[in-house]
Amino acid sequence: MLKLYTDKSSFEGVVVLDDNDAVFDTHTRNMDFCATDHMLMMKYDGARITGKNELHGWTVDTRYGGAYITNLSTGLKTLLNLRYIKAMPQYAAIDITEAGENILIDIFEQAVTHDVPVILRHAYLPEFTGMKILVDGQTVATSKLELASLIRAKE
Numbered sequence: 001m002l003k004l005y006t007d008k009s010s011f012e013g014v015v016v017l018d019d020n021d022a023v024f025d026t027h028t029r030n031m032d033f034c035a036t037d038h039m040l041m042m043k044y045d046g047a048r049i050t051g052k053n054e055l056h057g058w059t060v061d062t063r064y065g066g067a068y069i070t071n072l073s074t075g076l077k078t079l080l081n082l083r084y085i086k087a088m089p090q091y092a093a094i095d096i097t098e099a100g101e102n103i104l105i106d107i108f109e110q111a112v113t114h115d116v117p118v119i120l121r122h123a124y125l126p127e128f129t130g131m132k133i134l135v136d137g138q139t140v141a142t143s144k145l146e147l148a149s150l151i152r153a154k155e
Contacts (some may be wrong), residue, residue, distance in 0.1 A: 001140075002108050002133045002148075003117040006154035010137065014092035016119065017081060020099075024077035025070045028084050029057050029109070037080060044076045044103055075099040075107075082110045082118075093117040101126045108133070121155075123148040 002124055008016055017023055032050065033041075041047040046063035055060050058069035060137050072080075078099045094116055097147045101124045108131060125144045133141045136154075141147040 003137070004133050004135050005117060005119045006121060006136055006151050008095070008119060010121075011093055011117075015087070015090050016092040016093045017085065018094055018095035020078040020081050020095075020117075021074055023088070024072075024081055028077070028081050029069050031080075031084050031087070032148065033058075035079075037083065040079060040106065041072065043146065044079070045072050047072060048077075065152050066098060079103055079110060080106050082107060082114065082116060085116055095117060095119040095121075097121045102122065117131040120151065123151040123155075125151075131154055 038048065041049070041060070047060040048059045049058050049069070050066070051059045053068065056068045058071070060067050060069050060072070062071075074100070078094070078096050082094050083095075087093060094111075096104070096118045098122055099107055105126050105128060107118070108128070117139070124149055125143050131142070133147055135141055135147065135150045139150055141150055
């Protein structure tokens with residue numbers, strides 16, 4: 001079951017990964033990405049790794065041309081941070097608020113797979129089925145409408 005929180009109040013005294021761009025640019029970008037990561041890069045940013053620059057790290061080819069891996073979208077960086085969060089044990093949860101609704105299903109699935117609690121403070125959500133989401137440790141949501149209502153009640 002996905003453990004979703006609407007704010008950081010449940011995480012007092014622990015570190016929450018909340019600046020996904022900075023954490024990715026500092027830590028995650030140096031990982032040896034697997035085939036699943038490559039598939040996700042192509043799915044969301046139309047990006048594929050083409051090489052490695054000694055100074056800037058991985059180079060990618062995107063639908064907009066060549067770039068560095070640090071130029072990926074914040075949503076994709078959030079998803080990749082989540083996939084590698086166990087390699088950064090200082091983090092107890094991840095704030096996914098900067099990610100758009102287009103990538104949230106994959107983020108939700110990865111959070112369940114890696115048993116990582118997420119914080120989401122917006123109600124721009126994709127449709128989902130067959131997923132149970134425990135919100136703020138109290139209420140289970142099983143639909144987009146239920147989850148959006150619970151998040152909006154905290155705004």
